[in-house]
Amino acid sequence: MDRLSCRSCEREEEMNETIKKFKVFWAWQDEKEEAWLREMSLQGWHLRELPFPTVYTFERGAAQDFTYRMDFITSSTKRDEYFQLFRDAGWVHLGQMGGWQYFRKPSADGSAPEIYTDVESKMQKYGRLLTILIIFLPIMMINLRTVTEYTNSPAGAILWGIYLVIFLIYVYAVVRIATRVMKLKKKI
Known part of the structure; x- marks a missing residue:
């Protein structure tokens, strides 16, 4: 037992x-x-x-x-x-x-259910995300300019390099999401 x-x-x-x-x-x-x-x-x-x-x-x-x-x-x-x-x-x-x-x-019968079954709803989803990303883009650009002022020292140059990489990834994200929205628009 x-x-x-x-x-x-x-x-x-x-x-x-x-x-x-x-x-x-x-x-x-x-x-x-x-x-x-x-x-x-x-x-x-x-x-x-x-x-x-x-x-x-x-x-x-x-x-x-x-x-x-x-x-x-x-x-x-x-x-x-x-x-x-x-x-x-x-x-x-x-x-x-x-x-x-x-x-x-x-999942029903191996098929994956969707929360959005129409293209317009999917566009709205990515549109909401894109709006947030675009709102913060000017802030990222201002910060990049500010960080550029401190590149005279080795630590400042490293900080600038790190921030530049982050900024480029951010811009890439905006482009990828915008591209997805445009592709969805073509389906309408």
């Missing part, structure tokens, strides 16, 4: 096992991130929380085919209605990371 209890405890402990994964996805890689989360579920690791950007906490469970979808929202108004809409459609809200909302739903 004790032996069975111990085995049961081991299985229960195994089922409550969690892991943290560090993985970087850029703003334009939301579909790649969703596919990775689905693959983790197929291996029995289900997203539990997003404690910090680029850190994912997974809980061990039975391998299941879950579809993960992300949405980008900026407004806090009508949040309750927003989440209720997803709940009514069978989606479970898992958390958020920097404006990105993470949802999960069991």
